[in-house]
Amino acid sequence: xxxxxxxxRAHVYGDNVDTDAIIAGKYxxxxxxxxxxRHVLEDLDPEFSRIVQPGDILVAGINFxxxxxxxxxxxxxxTAGVAAVAARSxxxxxxxxxxxxxxxxxxxxxxxxxxxxxxxxxLTSGKIENITRRALYQAAAxxxxxxxxxxxxxxxxxxxxxxxxxxI
Amino acid sequence: MGQxxxxxxxxxxxxxxxxAGEFVVARVDAAMASDTTAPMAIRAFASMGGRKVWDxxxxxxxxxxxxxxxxxxxxxxHNLMRDFSRRxxxxxxxxxxxxxxxxxxxxxxxxxxxxxxxADSHTCTYGAVGAMGIGxxxxxxxxxxxxxxxxxxxxxxxxxxxxxxLCPGVRSKDMILSVLRRxxxxxxxxxxxxxxxxxxxxxxxxxxxxxxxxxxxxxxxTGFVLPRGLRLPEDPAQILPDPDAIYTETLRLDGAAILxxxxxxxxxxxxxxxxxxxxxxxxxxxxxxxxNGRLEDLQAAARILKGARVHPQTRLIIxxxxxxxxxxxxxxxxxxxxxxAGAVFIPPGCGPCVGTHNGVPGDMExxxxxxxxxxKGRMGNPLSSIYLASPETVxxxxxxxxxxxxxxxxxEREPA
Ligand code: SF4
Numbered sequence: 001x002x003x004x005x006x007x008x009r010a011h012v013y014g015d016n017v018d019t020d021a022i023i024a025g026k027y028x029x030x031x032x033x034x035x036x037x038r039h040v041l042e043d044l045d046p047e048f049s050r051i052v053q054p055g056d057i058l059v060a061g062i063n064f065x066x067x068x069x070x071x072x073x074x075x076x077x078x079t080a081g082v083a084a085v086a087a088r089s090x091x092x093x094x095x096x097x098x099x100x101x102x103x104x105x106x107x108x109x110x111x112x113x114x115x116x117x118x119x120x121x122x123l124t125s126g127k128i129e130n131i132t133r134r135a136l137y138q139a140a141a142x143x144x145x146x147x148x149x150x151x152x153x154x155x156x157x158x159x160x161x162x163x164x165x166x167x168i
Numbered sequence: 169m170g171q172x173x174x175x176x177x178x179x180x181x182x183x184x185x186x187x188a189g190e191f192v193v194a195r196v197d198a199a200m201a202s203d204t205t206a207p208m209a210i211r212a213f214a215s216m217g218g219r220k221v222w223d224x225x226x227x228x229x230x231x232x233x234x235x236x237x238x239x240x241x242x243x244x245x246h247n248l249m250r251d252f253s254r255r256x257x258x259x260x261x262x263x264x265x266x267x268x269x270x271x272x273x274x275x276x277x278x279x280x281x282x283x284x285x286x287a288d289s290h291t292c293t294y295g296a297v298g299a300m301g302i303g304x305x306x307x308x309x310x311x312x313x314x315x316x317x318x319x320x321x322x323x324x325x326x327x328x329x330x331x332x333x334l335c336p337g338v339r340s341k342d343m344i345l346s347v348l349r350r351x352x353x354x355x356x357x358x359x360x361x362x363x364x365x366x367x368x369x370x371x372x373x374x375x376x377x378x379x380x381x382x383x384x385x386x387x388x389x390t391g392f393v394l395p396r397g398l399r400l401p402e403d404p405a406q407i408l409p410d411p412d413a414i415y416t417e418t419l420r421l422d423g424a425a426i427l428x429x430x431x432x433x434x435x436x437x438x439x440x441x442x443x444x445x446x447x448x449x450x451x452x453x454x455x456x457x458x459x460n461g462r463l464e465d466l467q468a469a470a471r472i473l474k475g476a477r478v479h480p481q482t483r484l485i486i487x488x489x490x491x492x493x494x495x496x497x498x499x500x501x502x503x504x505x506x507x508x509a510g511a512v513f514i515p516p517g518c519g520p521c522v523g524t525h526n527g528v529p530g531d532m533e534x535x536x537x538x539x540x541x542x543x544k545g546r547m548g549n550p551l552s553s554i555y556l557a558s559p560e561t562v563x564x565x566x567x568x569x570x571x572x573x574x575x576x577x578x579x580e581r582e583p584a
Binding site: 072101 | 191193203204205207208212215216217233241242245287289291303304305306307308310314315317319321353354357358387389435522523524528541543544545548550
């Protein structure tokens with residue numbers, strides 16, 4: 001089960017952060033999530049894997065996670081400590097993958113979030129509070145099927161519990 | 169109300185008529201994973217409590233992304249796939265068989281009207297034969313192995329109509345790069361793309377695969393090339409849209425006006441006519457991938473390079489899309505012509521496309537590739553730059569040592 005409230009510092013990136021930028025193809029062939037985390041966002045921001053703290057929140061522009069279907073991308077972020085991603089929009093497969101492994105993702109229209117701002121996200125309502133700037137944003141609601149999967153802690157936990165899709 | 173191809177195929181697999189925007193649980197006809205995604209899927213399957221896959225004959229694993237294994241870590245992941253396939257009696261394509269998407273079509277696993285879920289983003293390639301191919305990640309794939317089902321949101325559709333014959337030296341790669349230029353890299357996110365028009369009807373299966381393959385580069389969930397002009401065993405009605413189907417948008421292109429295109433670094437939607445990129449120094453040319461590694465592509469390159477030489481300061485690497493492609497190219501002299509010209513053949517598979525091995529570019533090098541993605545670092549080195557183009561343009565550039573217009577080679581288009 002995911003905690004309903006998360007709080008962390010924002011790391012802010014731009015549009016079209018692709019899966020090769022999140023975790024390069026040459027690092028994906030492994031079952032060791034920690035080795036993914038060591039190279040997360042390496043080509044985009046070589047400092048990131050060093051400075052990220054557990055609970056931090058990634059904020060990005062449009063089409064976050066475009067490109068490959070590698071689930072190693074959300075897994076690398078989650079293992080590195082990222083607690084949630086809020087982006088203006090996501091690529092389809094990344095969005096599914098993130099929910100499936102239990103990494104909360106939020107579609108958030110343009111918001112004035114700067115690197116280092118402290119955010120608090122209510123996972124259930126999608127309300128995002130910018131504590132640094134005293135601002136409140138509302139993320140788009142997830143479809144019910146995704147909420148059910150996320151609430152279970154991901155698709156593995158969901159199917160272990162239900163044995164089959166019982167949502168639609 | 170009329171249905172799009174996507175709505176028709178999902179309706180048939182959800183056992184009720186559906187329209188765009190609905191959420192459904194659909195029956196899956198085949199599931200596929202590669203050596204990048206299968207190991208995590210196998211582990212997730214076990215964590216879900218899975219013991220037997222829902223249907224071994226419909227479960228396909230392909231060792232293609234890093235094959236043959238470049239190191240012991242990957243060799244062990246391959247063995248994990250081999251063990252699981254043997255125990256579960258699934259279909260396994262060994263290293264050297266070819267690229268997963270090529271094999272799914274060559275072996276007719278992706279069939280017209282079928283719903284295929286693949287743990288690889290280019291699963292959309294199957295729309296070339298009227299199959300609905302949807303790319304997912306490892307955990308979604310594991311769920312298919314467990315249940316034989318997937319939850320889906322029925323996508324809206326965009327129609328792309330290309331009328332007017334393509335000029336000599338212009339290929340479907342140039343068509344899709346022109347389309348991507350218009351849609352942008354996220355222009356079809358969550359949607360299905362349907363290709364139609366008399367220029368599309370004249371395309372071979374191989375060229376149709378290039379079109380469907382790169383619909384993901386616009387963010388699409390899947391892509392279809394309407395089957396008109398393609399000989400199919402099945403009744404095409406199930407994979408043709410109704411005349412009153414609803415589209416969010418119709419894009420029209422004049423086929424005769426499409427020029428050979430090059431998409432400069434670092435995104436596939438930045439295509440410009442080759443004339444605007446001509447002269448850029450090329451260190452490394454690559455022909456291969458699920459976008460353009462088929463017999464026709466190798467033959468096109470051979471027509472340009474036969475009796476000529478690859479530029480002395482450029483290397484040309486060729487990765488056939490499958491063993492069948494390689495065999496056909498061996499038998500008709502294509503491999504000989506290209507090898508004599510200085511090309512290096514690597515085993516059928518993904519090769520350097522995804523940066524694992526078999527031709528990683530050096531720092532500050534420019535690569536021209538027939539592949540589908542040129543994101544920074546895609547081929548294994550973030551300090552290199554990748555240009556995307558057709559096999560003709562890549563071959564011409566390999567010969568000149570710089571980006572070159574293939575039309576200077578006065579190519580006659582093969583009659584379809
Ligand atoms: S050839 Fe490249 S794009 Fe195609 S499946 Fe292999 S890695 Fe992916």
